[in-house]
C-alpha cells in the first residue's frame with residue numbers, strides 16, 4: 001500500500017532533523033516510493049528568454065530574466081503579506097521538480113521557480129556544456145502544472161513566476177571560478193560539504209551554496225523547496241540557512257521515482273539510454289536491501305546494514321562483467337554511505353534517537369560497444385553519475 005511520505009521542514013536546524021516514529025509504524029522507503037510514469041517528453045534545446053516581463057505562452061506565468069524585474073513584481077506582494085515559495089532548479093524539468101512545485105503551491109500564495117544552470121557547481125571537467133537545457137518543454141510543464149493547480153481548490157497558490165537569469169546577472173563580477181583555488185565571492189559550508197558528494201566534486205557545494213545564497217537573497221522567499229534526492233544538498237543548505245540566520249524555512253520533498261522500478265527521477269537520466277537505464281536501478285535496489293536490514297530491527301551496526309547493499313552491487317557488477325561488451329553495462333561505485341543526518345559524517349553504529357542517512361553514488365560507464373542504431377542516450381551516452389538515498393528514521397526499539 002502506498003502512502004504519502006512526510007515533508008520534512010526546518011526553520012532552525014535541530015539535533016534530530018527527522019521526526020522519531022514508533023517502530024510499529026516504520027514503513028520502508030522502498031515500499032512507499034512516490035512513483036511517476038517515465039517522462040515521455042522530447043527534450044528540445046533552446047536558449048533562455050531575452051525579453052523583460054514576458055509570460056509563458058498561454059499562461060499567466062511571468063518570466064523574469066532580471067533581478068530588477070523580479071524585485072518590481074515581488075514588492076507589492078510583500079507589502080500585502082503574501083507568502084512566496086521558491087523552487088530552485090537547473091531546468092530539464094521532470095516529475096520530481098513538479099512535486100516540489102505542488103508542495104510549494106499547497107502552502108504559499110505564490111510559487112517562483114528558478115531555472116538556472118549554475119556554472120560554479122560544475123568542475124571544468126564536468127558536463128556544464130552538455131547539461132540538458134529544455135526551455136520550451138520546461139515552459140510547457142510549468143503551464144500544465146499551473147493549470148492543474150488552478151483547477152484544484154486545495155492549493156493556496158499557483159506558479160506565479162519563473163526566474164531565469166543569465167550568468168552575467170548572477171555573477172556580476174565575472175564568470176565564477178570552477179577550480180578549487182579560484183578567487184571570488186563564495187559561500188562554503190564545511191565540513192558537511194566536504195564529504196561524499198563534496199569529496200567527489202570538491203567545488204560542488206561551494207557552487208550550490210553560493211548560487212542558493214544569491215537566489216534566496218534575490219527572491220527572499222518564505223519557504224524554499226528542495227528534493228530529498230539530493231540529500232546532502234538539503235543538509236548543506238539547511239546549515240547555510242541556520243548559520244547565516246536567513247529568515248526562511250527549508251522544506252524537503254520526498255524523492256519522485258519511476259513507477260516501474262523505483263529509479264529516482266533525475267535530469268541526468270536522459271544521458272543513460274535503454275541499456276544502461278536497466279542496470280542503473282541497482283543503486284536503489286542496493287539501498288533498499290540495506291534499509292531492510294535496518295528495518296528488520298535486529299541491527300544498528302554499519303557493517304550489518306551496508307553488507308547487503310555492497311553484496312548486491314558486487315553481484316550485479318559480476319553479472320554484467322560476464323556479458324559481452326555489446327550487451328553489458330558496467331558501473332563504478334563511488335560510495336555507499338551510512339551517515340549522521342546533521343553532519344553527513346560516517347557512523348559505525350546508528351543512534352536510534354537520530355536515525356541515519358543511507359546514501360550512494362554510482363557512475364554508469366559509457367557503453368563499450370554499441371549495437372547498430374542503439375539508443376545510447378543524450379550526448380551519445382557519456383559517463384553518468386547517479387545518486388540516491390533513504391532516510392533511516394529514528395525509531396524506538398530495544399537493541
Ligand SMILES: Nc1ncnc2c1ncn2[C@@H]1O[C@H](COP(=O)(O)OP(=O)(O)OP(=O)(O)O)[C@@H](O)[C@H]1O
Nearest residue numbers: 089090091096226227229230255256265266267268
Ligand atoms: N526525483 C526527484 N524527486 C524530488 N525532487 C527532485 C528529484 N530530482 C531532483 N529533485 C530536486 O529538484 C531540485 C532541482 O534539481 P535539479 O534541477 O538539479 O534536477 P536533478 O534531476 O536533480 O538534476 P541532476 O540530474 O543534475 O541531478 C533539487 O532540489 C532536487 O533535489
Ligand SMILES: CC(C)(CO)[C@@H](O)C(=O)[O-]
Nearest residue numbers: 088089090118208211230
Ligand atoms: C539547488 C540547485 C538549483 C542550485 O543550482 C541545484 O543544485 C539543483 O538543481 O539541485
Ligand code: BAL
Nearest residue numbers: 090121122204230233
Ligand atoms: N541536483 C544536483 C545538481 C548537480 O548535480 O549539479
